[in-house]
Amino acid sequence: MNTHNIAVIAGDGIGKEVVPAAIACLERIAAIHSLGLNFTHLEWGSDHYKRHGRMMPADGLDQLAVHDAIFLGAVGDPEVPDTESLWGLLIPIRREFQQYVNLRPVKTLDGVASPLAAKNPIDLLIVRENNEGEYSEVGGRMYRGLPQESAVQETIFTRLGVSRVAHFAASLASARSGRLTSATKSNGIIHTMPFWDEVVEETVGGYPGVAVTHELVDALAAHLVLKPWTLDVVVASNLLGDILSDLGSAVTGSIGLAPSANLNPDGYYPSLFEPVHGSAPDIAGKGLANPVGQIWSGAMMLEHLGHSEAAAHLQAAFESALRDGHGTRDVGGTSSTSEFTAAVLAAIEALAADQPAVSGISAP
Template identity: 65%
Template sequence: MRIAVIPGDGIGQEVVPAAIACIDAALARHDSRVDWVHHDWGSDLYQRTGGMMPADGIEVLSRHDAIFLGAVGMPGIPDTETLWGLLIPIRREFRQYVNLRPVRALAGVPSPVAGGDGIDIVLVRENNEGEYSEVGGRTYRGRAEEEAIQVNVFTRHGIERVARYAVAQARRRRGLLTSATKSNGIIHSMPFWDEVVAEVAAGTPEVRLESILIDALAARLVLDPGRFDVIVASNLFGDILSDLAGAIAGSIGVAPSANLNPEREYPSLFEPVHGSAPDIAGRGIANPVGAIWSGAMMLEHLGHVEAADDLTAAFRRVTADGVRTADLGGTATTSEVSAAVVAQLTA
């Protein structure tokens, strides 16, 4: 299998090599391997050429089985250039309409909230439409009457397919599906979201659907994180909730994600949630667990289930043993955490 590697910016260039070493070790336990194909795309390329990836970047990536991304974003370059120049085109061109973000407490990683050590959530975020739409614009720039119009786009097709995926996740777990909404204040798109999600969930009676307003949901997630099982949310709500849930688990440094094309017509993309973190880039202290966990999700998606299980067990043992980076209250470096995971896999 061929995996496209895009370390990208900031700490992405540190955690990706650390994670690859762990992934290779997990595969080697089962006499397997993958071919890593490296692409130096990102903000450095943008500064040289004006593009975050080459003009044929999507075509190049289409020839791979999966994409392993570090992070994008650099001070001095607008996020609208970095994000919309690389990550979002990949998500949309490859129909990666599910952003899957598991959030699970890790032994040895303290939660900042009461009950956070019991969190075990799968967050299913709609990834191609919703609030992150290109429709809209700005007029009268710099004048008193300047205005910005952002159009949210919700389609029945888009809501149905992400709801079906979330229902399937809930059916395999505890059978509780929570839908994030704001239908009391957003009077068109959110009631539509509620209606379609309810229609899809009704076809699986063993899954119980609970629709909760986003502000109340955020509060309940902090006050009682253990009550939630699977959460399905629109693009914006899912983005915010997954970072919140990752922080409840101890740090967004351990949070993984998968941008999935469930039908496997196109390659899926796997990335840690933490972003480029320019404030700590180059210091060797970035937490690689989010990238390692994303790698485990990638292995499972590609059919290397036993290697994925071994990799997950290995990084969980490492955190339990107290090998933790500064964001988790430890003193270990990025390379020390990676080396400890490899040692678990080669013991």
């Protein structure tokens, strides 16, 4: 039996509801596919901050390092500044473990209505650089409270940082359509963005079957709304990728659907898997949260750990539940979190029973 040790941080708000839902589905999938998933639950997040003044213990990264993957719910609390909740947990994990790729699928799902009038299916991947760019720590503020108060935030691109994310994106594109779109703003940002363009171009040159198009981010945002089905793989800097991926999930019907993988592709450190949505304190504890983003992130985790058949089984199950009308309120349905989870679990069993010889699925 393949066994993996998974660190679980449910975090804040609806994270405490969607993480248990996803783990229930992962445990059933693991049993069917003879996988060992050992979950270690870590009570870190904003409640930990309120008690200890830190989002995680001082040795938190050391505790995480011994795991094969990290499964995160959500981070954020109205009583804790975002600078503390984000920079005290998620950002250190991404950077210490060199999770330099943030991979976000954008896909039309049956049973979920898109706000777009066109019915063309959407299926694209957004590859966001995850360690540097606009989210660097370099900068500061001075003359606080005075008329000349100022703030400086530096954007930092390195050849290593740009080339490795471009390699990852080009590799994905070569296995799909061969079409890669690079988000840029080199007409207005005259130093860093032309550098980004040059390094992406040089890197993609090593992939003969891949053609790269450099598209200004404002035009690309419009492209994502008007004709998203014409895009396949998009590579973008930290900030631009952050914005574009949220827009992409919105045009497919709900940001609550979107999964996310923070990857260390080399496998030297654990990767982190989380939904794109936030902690949603306005609906926390009401049983209304959509667990699709968390469940889908679990499928991405299985794929990353080398279990593509189990990942496909889990994804087919939640897509089946949506197709059969079991969606939560944010996607036009009436199901509660627990009701949707039950529908996914039932679909897992049905798929295993109906296709015991397909994709390695064995009957329970």
